[in-house]
Amino acid sequence: xxxxxxxxxxSHNTYVVSLVxxxxxxxxxxxxxxxxxxxxxxxxxxxxxxPLIILAVGQSIVVIGGGxxxxxxxxVSMINxxxxxxITPESxxxxxxxxxxxxxxAGVLAGAVNGIAVAYxxxxxxxxxxxxxxxxxxxxxxxxxxxxxxxxxxxxxxxxSLPFEIPLxxxxxxxxxxxxxxxRNTRYAQYLYAVGSSSEAAYSTGVPVTLVRVSTYxxxxxxxxxxxxxxxxxxxxxxxxxxxxxxxxxVVAVVLGGTGLSGGQGGIAGAIIGVLTLGVIRNIIFxxxxxxxxxxxxxxxxxxxxxxxxxxxxFIRQAVRR
Amino acid sequence: xxxxxxxxxxxxxxxxxxxxxxxxxxxxxxxxxxLIGANGSGKSTxxxxxxxxxxPNGGQLLLDGAAANFPNPQAARKRGxxxxxxxxxxxxxxxxxxxxxxxxEPRRGMGINWGEMRRRTQDLLNLFAGTISAxxxxxxxxxxxxPDERQIVEILKALSSDPRLIILDEATASLDxxxxxxxxxxxxxxxAAGMAIIIITHRxxxxxxxxxxxxxxxxxxxxxxxxxxxxDERQIVxxxxEGAASxxxxxMPKFPKDAPVRxxxxxxxxxxxxxxxxxxxxxxxxxxxxxxxxGQVDLLLALxxxxxxxxxxxLSGEKVHFSHPxxxxxxxxxxxxxxxxxxxxxxxxxxxxxxxxSSWSKYGLVHRRGEARKDALEMATDLSLVYSSLDAxxxxxSGGNAQKVVxxxxxxxxxxxxxxxxxxxxxxxxAKGEFYALLRRLSEQGTAILFYSSDDNxxxxxxxxxxxxxxxxxxxxxxxxxxxxxxLVGASMGTRHELx
Numbered sequence: 001x002x003x004x005x006x007x008x009x010x011s012h013n014t015y016v017v018s019l020v021x022x023x024x025x026x027x028x029x030x031x032x033x034x035x036x037x038x039x040x041x042x043x044x045x046x047x048x049x050x051p052l053i054i055l056a057v058g059q060s061i062v063v064i065g066g067g068x069x070x071x072x073x074x075x076v077s078m079i080n081x082x083x084x085x086x087i088t089p090e091s092x093x094x095x096x097x098x099x100x101x102x103x104x105x106a107g108v109l110a111g112a113v114n115g116i117a118v119a120y121x122x123x124x125x126x127x128x129x130x131x132x133x134x135x136x137x138x139x140x141x142x143x144x145x146x147x148x149x150x151x152x153x154x155x156x157x158x159x160x161s162l163p164f165e166i167p168l169x170x171x172x173x174x175x176x177x178x179x180x181x182x183x184r185n186t187r188y189a190q191y192l193y194a195v196g197s198s199s200e201a202a203y204s205t206g207v208p209v210t211l212v213r214v215s216t217y218x219x220x221x222x223x224x225x226x227x228x229x230x231x232x233x234x235x236x237x238x239x240x241x242x243x244x245x246x247x248x249x250x251v252v253a254v255v256l257g258g259t260g261l262s263g264g265q266g267g268i269a270g271a272i273i274g275v276l277t278l279g280v281i282r283n284i285i286f287x288x289x290x291x292x293x294x295x296x297x298x299x300x301x302x303x304x305x306x307x308x309x310x311x312x313x314x315f316i317r318q319a320v321r322r
Numbered sequence: 323x324x325x326x327x328x329x330x331x332x333x334x335x336x337x338x339x340x341x342x343x344x345x346x347x348x349x350x351x352x353x354x355x356x357l358i359g360a361n362g363s364g365k366s367t368x369x370x371x372x373x374x375x376x377x378p379n380g381g382q383l384l385l386d387g388a389a390a391n392f393p394n395p396q397a398a399r400k401r402g403x404x405x406x407x408x409x410x411x412x413x414x415x416x417x418x419x420x421x422x423x424x425x426x427e428p429r430r431g432m433g434i435n436w437g438e439m440r441r442r443t444q445d446l447l448n449l450f451a452g453t454i455s456a457x458x459x460x461x462x463x464x465x466x467x468x469p470d471e472r473q474i475v476e477i478l479k480a481l482s483s484d485p486r487l488i489i490l491d492e493a494t495a496s497l498d499x500x501x502x503x504x505x506x507x508x509x510x511x512x513x514a515a516g517m518a519i520i521i522i523t524h525r526x527x528x529x530x531x532x533x534x535x536x537x538x539x540x541x542x543x544x545x546x547x548x549x550x551x552x553x554d555e556r557q558i559v560x561x562x563x564e565g566a567a568s569x570x571x572x573x574m575p576k577f578p579k580d581a582p583v584r585x586x587x588x589x590x591x592x593x594x595x596x597x598x599x600x601x602x603x604x605x606x607x608x609x610x611x612x613x614x615x616x617g618q619v620d621l622l623l624a625l626x627x628x629x630x631x632x633x634x635x636x637l638s639g640e641k642v643h644f645s646h647p648x649x650x651x652x653x654x655x656x657x658x659x660x661x662x663x664x665x666x667x668x669x670x671x672x673x674x675x676x677x678x679x680s681s682w683s684k685y686g687l688v689h690r691r692g693e694a695r696k697d698a699l700e701m702a703t704d705l706s707l708v709y710s711s712l713d714a715x716x717x718x719x720s721g722g723n724a725q726k727v728v729x730x731x732x733x734x735x736x737x738x739x740x741x742x743x744x745x746x747x748x749x750x751x752x753a754k755g756e757f758y759a760l761l762r763r764l765s766e767q768g769t770a771i772l773f774y775s776s777d778d779n780x781x782x783x784x785x786x787x788x789x790x791x792x793x794x795x796x797x798x799x800x801x802x803x804x805x806x807x808x809x810l811v812g813a814s815m816g817t818r819h820e821l822x
Contacts, residue, residue, distance in 0.1 A: 197413045198412075
């Protein structure tokens, strides 16, 4: 493979390095926890990670388009509270389907608010989505002031199921990747990468830059709704701040997956790998019997390292060239 | 396929500045028209209106006989007008094929037909076969390409939409001779196939090679159209300058002949510079002329240590090689940037802070603010700055006064060599006059000044001597009798003979 082809391969498959990292941490995890590759354990882990995987996919789309969405976690919380209000253990299948549909609608709406503020009012994505996160948080508290709610047992059981002896999460990941493969082949994806890479150049080429920007946040809202559905199925109940902590993790997963925060490159495979890596690292910290008070610190260091890695890599490359 | 385009009396104002007063142009299928004009004559504004990048404030654009109004570049492209941009419009992270077909990708159903896209890209690349390297393939990422090949991708991108009218805005600037020859062969083919072509170039020679007609602009006004085979360089230059406003009458004092040499430069290369040599005496005002982007700014930045360069730089007899502006500042060199808002000023901070920003080391570890304030006040008075209070933010000043703050900031450091990058751009006439008086005073005090200006009047009116840069080389060194407008404009278009 000559250098141009290699460059081409890596620029289209930014997750390769992340995949290597995942294998490494998985090997370390295996040393501490021999049963990590058993079906039952994988199913357990995947079930906990699935909401974040879905959320990180949405975050990837925003980041590729040159933005960032800091409201995804609170969107998850908001939709979680809505779901447990709409669905009760006695709900019929029809009611449940309607509730899930409405949840997706709420996500799209919340994302559109973000998108319009960022793209049409030209506000800073970080500030805007941080601000709207308080709106979503407020709604969540208003809908469900006290934790509670429960779902029909069939739903909870379905989420824990292993169709054809394969964890449910695998099917979701496959669906996500197929979705992305299809999307990647559309003109919309070309616009997305162009806007994230250089919005001026895209504009002068006739790309509808504003519309593309709005759409990235709408995607993010929709995926936040899907993540909220998964999270609600996983916990079986509601709480007004259930998803809040997922925001930072979704951004870290995207970066760990090789998608630069500067936009215009990367993909969703990286984000999925990033979430798995985060999960495995958490396992290691847990099974290495690190004192609890160190766990937060180590977690924070991992996050910092992930965020700093691309800049560090660039710095080292420049130093070597000199 | 056939097209007629007629621009009538187009006007474009930016705030109070008139970029285009009366722009007109006629072109039809099978014609090559060159838009000719000096800096600020409005030729790029006119072409931007035609491509929909800029909306006119007045006048009319007729396409195929009917009024046309393009709200954005896409609208113009849909009507068959494509442009090869001077500032590159490529997405660096994308491949050559993806860039060329962005927003009109060949499709199959909902998806993109990648095979078709690659094949058609290869067909386009084949047009330049033999003049480009083997690594320029449909799948190559644009970041991996050198400037000339990026420019070719840019040309092919414009061509990919099958335009009826193509505008080549300085499209040859970064191409080598073979590539230029190939492009002009293609232009002849396109013309024969019925395309209309507008070219904008800083090379007079190219106008005579490919154009059928030249449309000349002067001070934002279309002053005439000539058949290229019935004219010569001299007549075109005459049209570019005729009746232009006479230079302001602020002749600089003759600097003393025995003034010591402040700066000597030998064979300096870097950025666009291809090896320039000259010397500058104390108290001398040396002008840098030529069309924009010919290396003038690179020269100033290299001397200020802001971009890497090779060659010798001798400052007051001592050989120096700066690699950081801080080193140049220590040697009492000051650089006044052209883009006030971005490089020169902290817009939301006070006039006082801006003036003293680069001089704080003078006032001790814990700043003696009173003293600094007194100096700043003196400077503001010296510059006849119009302001409400030293604590008012710079954003509250007019353009001309803001520019005075930029200069004042450097004058407080008492520079011996002053590098000016088009300092009066966007400054009103009154403030310009005060600025000229200031230059004169500095010059009398013995400051050596290197002055790049895109305004030929300033160069003619103010400078003792003018170096005209063209493609990174000093094309002419004009002083005394030979410092005339015709020579200045002629040299900036790369003509080899002096015209007067």
